[in-house]
Structure formats: structure tokens, C-alpha cells
Amino acid sequence: MFCFNHQKEAVAICKHCGKCLCHECVTMVDGGAACSEVCEQKVQEYMAYIELSKQGILKVSSTFKRTAAFLFILGTLFIFMGVGPFLYTGDVYSLFLSLMGLPFILAGYHNLKSAKQIKTNEKA
Ligand SMILES: [Zn+2]
Ligand SMILES: [Zn+2]
Numbered sequence: 001m002f003c004f005n006h007q008k009e010a011v012a013i014c015k016h017c018g019k020c021l022c023h024e025c026v027t028m029v030d031g032g033a034a035c036s037e038v039c040e041q042k043v044q045e046y047m048a049y050i051e052l053s054k055q056g057i058l059k060v061s062s063t064f065k066r067t068a069a070f071l072f073i074l075g076t077l078f079i080f081m082g083v084g085p086f087l088y089t090g091d092v093y094s095l096f097l098s099l100m101g102l103p104f105i106l107a108g109y110h111n112l113k114s115a116k117q118i119k120t121n122e123k124a
Contacts, residue, residue, distance in 0.1 A: 001020050002020060002022075003020055003024075003025055004019040004021065004035065005021075005022075005025050006024065006025070008022040008023075008024070009022065010022055011023055011026060012026045012033035013033060014026075014033055014034055014035040014036075014039050014043070015032040015033055015034060015039075015043045015046055016034060016035075016038075016039040016042040016043050016046070017035060017039055019035045021033060027040055029043045029044045030043070030044060030047035030048070030051075031047060032044075032046060057118055060118060061115045061118040061119055064112070064114045064115035064118065065111070065112065065115045067108075067111045068108045068111035068112040068115065070108075071105070071108030072104075072105060072108040074101070074104045075101040075103075075105035075107075075108060076105070077101070078097060078098060078100050078101030079098045079101040079102075081094075081097050081098075081101075082094050082095050082096065082097030082099070082101070083095070083098055085097075086098075
């Protein structure tokens with residue numbers, strides 16, 4: 001792979017136009033390679049956009065986590081609301097209320113898994 005302008009080994013590819021670039025021709029903009037001033041501007045926009053979407057992914061991940069915490073609390077609340085009366089009165093029907101807490105716990109677990117998946121995808 002040779003430089004677009006010289007007969008030299010290329011070390012990078014312009015992130016905007018895809019030209020192969022040697023040491024002399026390449027300009028690094030925020031961690032992205034660019035060939036000309038026009039491309040420098042475009043690459044800068046790309047890198048800013050990538051940084052923005054990275055932050056967006058982290059935000060989604062923390063939203064999942066917050067939802068998971070909320071669901072866990074709700075599920076636990078249901079379970080206590082069912083188990084409490086059962087212990088005091090021996091009323092088996094109150095245990096059904098506890099069962100209602102299980103879907104919340106499961107949904108919370110699912111949310112937590114999604115949050116972790118997003119994080120691992122982001123690292124890759
Ligand atoms: Zn270019
Ligand atoms: Zn060159």
C-alpha cells in the first residue's frame with residue numbers, strides 16, 4: 001500500500017476520503033488520520049460525533065441500571081408485602097402477592113444484563 005501522493009509506504013488512511021497516506025502527508029486530528037485541510041475539518045466532525053455517541057451509549061447503560069435498581073426495589077417490596085402478612089396471620093393467599101414480585105425481579109435482572117452488554121460492546 002503506497003501513499004496517494006508519494007512512492008512511499010502508507011502508514012494511515014484518511015478517515016474522510018480514504019486516501020492512503022505516508023508519514024509526510026498524514027495529519028492526526030483527535031486520533032483520526034486526515035490528508036488535507038478540508039478532510040481535517042471533516043475528520044474532526046467525525047471524531048466529535050464518535051465521542052458524542054460514546055457518551056450516549058454510557059447514558060443508555062446507566063438508564064438501564066437505574067431501571068434495574070427500581071425494579072429490584074419494587075420486586076422486593078412486593079415480596080415483603082406478601083411474606084409479612086403470611087408470617088403474622090398464616091394467610092397463604094398473601095403469598096400470591098410475593099409471587100407478583102418475581103416478574104419485577106426478573107425484569108430488573110434483564111435490565112442489568114442489557115446494561116452490561118452495552119458496556120462490553122462499547123469496549124470492543
Ligand atoms: Zn482526505
Ligand atoms: Zn505522502
